[in-house]
Amino acid sequence: MRMFLIALSIIITGGKQLYAQQSDTWSKILAPAQTQQTFSSKLHTSLFDNLGIQRAYHFGDASGKYYLVLCESRNEIKEGDTINHKIKAFLLHDKGNGTPEKFAELNDFINSHDRQNGAETSIWFWTKFCELEDLDKDGHIDPLIVYGTKGINGLDDGRIKIMLYHNKQKIAIRIQNGILDDERNIRIDDAFYKLPIPAQQHIRQLMHTLSEKDLVIYPTGYEKAMDKKQLQID
Numbered sequence: 001m002r003m004f005l006i007a008l009s010i011i012i013t014g015g016k017q018l019y020a021q022q023s024d025t026w027s028k029i030l031a032p033a034q035t036q037q038t039f040s041s042k043l044h045t046s047l048f049d050n051l052g053i054q055r056a057y058h059f060g061d062a063s064g065k066y067y068l069v070l071c072e073s074r075n076e077i078k079e080g081d082t083i084n085h086k087i088k089a090f091l092l093h094d095k096g097n098g099t100p101e102k103f104a105e106l107n108d109f110i111n112s113h114d115r116q117n118g119a120e121t122s123i124w125f126w127t128k129f130c131e132l133e134d135l136d137k138d139g140h141i142d143p144l145i146v147y148g149t150k151g152i153n154g155l156d157d158g159r160i161k162i163m164l165y166h167n168k169q170k171i172a173i174r175i176q177n178g179i180l181d182d183e184r185n186i187r188i189d190d191a192f193y194k195l196p197i198p199a200q201q202h203i204r205q206l207m208h209t210l211s212e213k214d215l216v217i218y219p220t221g222y223e224k225a226m227d228k229k230q231l232q233i234d
Contacts, residue, residue, distance in 0.1 A: 025141050027059035027132035039069070039100075047102060051088055054125055058094070059132045062139040065094040068132065070125045070145070083122045085110050089145055091165065104165060110149060113159055113176070120149045120158065126215075129206060135166075136196035142166050146206070148215070153179060160216055162203060166195060173203065175216055184219045186233040193229045 030038060035056045044050055051071035059066055068091055072084040086109035092100035110120040129146040136142070143165045151157035160175040174187040192200065204226065210216045218233075219225075225233040 024139060025059075025061045025134045027057055027141065030056040030058055038067070043100075047090065049088060051086075055127050055130075057132055059141055059143075060094075061134065061141045065096070066141075067092040067094055067100055068130075068143055068145075070127065070130070072124055081122070082124070084124050085122075087123050087125060087147060089125070089163075091143060104168065104170065106145065106163060106170075108147070108161070120151050123147065123149045126160075129210070133202075135164075135199040135202050137198070138196075140167070142199060144203075144206075151177075155215060156217075157183065160210065162206065164192075164195075164199070164203065166199060171195065173207075175218070177216055181220070182234070184217060184234075186219060186222055186225075188226070188231050188233070190231055 035053055038056070038058075039048070039053065048069070048071050052074045054070045054072045056070070057068040059068065069089065071088045071090070072082070073086045074082055075085045076083045086107070089106040090102055091104035092102050094100050108123060110123050113120075124147060126146040126148055129144075131144040132141050133144070134141050135144075145163045145165075146160070147163075148155065148160040149158040156177055156179055158177050160177070162173040162175075164171045169191060171189050171191045172187075173189070173192060176183070176185045178184040192203070195203075204223075207216075207218070211218060222233050
């Protein structure tokens with residue numbers, strides 16, 4: 001009986017520690033007024049390259065407080081849609097002194113890929129799929145950023161990029177849509193297959209979701225190829 005009570009105590013204590021670790025992570029989307037108040041005009045010029053802020057997040061975990069800022073160029077409005085020629089994302093350390101410090105940056109622009117796949121018309125963040133979660137339950141948030149482009153045939157020949165920051169390492173999956181089967185491909189960073197299994201599973205579920213919502217068509221047999229840890233899938 002005594003051994004049972006000791007074992008039960010260990011389980012309860014461990015559960016409390018795990019819950020406490022998980023509850024230390026938090027994130028929120030900043031309202032437009034908060035965004036304007038948080039990031040000065042000086043930062044817009046010196047860091048954000050005068051791009052418009054599409055969305056800003058504030059988040060924290062065991063290592064501190066941070067911001068994720070998604071910026072788009074907003075070149076023109078066409079048929080009700082905002083056309084962007086370039087995007088930037090910034091991960092900033094909130095040190096509490098009013099001057100966030102950059103530790104990671106993402107840059108991309110239309111037609112930055114192989115031009116043989118066709119010209120692109122716009123690029124933007126898919127904020128519906130961007131996340132700030134602790135994917136492997138280690139007490140640290142793993143920022144997940146998703147963005148895409150439109151080609152001449154819209155999303156059908158655009159591309160999608162899934163970018164994960166894990167332990168401040170940038171890990172990407174690059175997907176090229178295409179009208180024809182041989183135009184589609186996926187490029188996967190080797191580091192993806194070294195991620196903790198829960199993080200890999202989360203991203204693969206995201207890939208399923210993108211397909212279910214008709215935002216992407218993957219090469220045939222891509223799941224089996226990923227099971228074999230292939231880096232290039234055509």
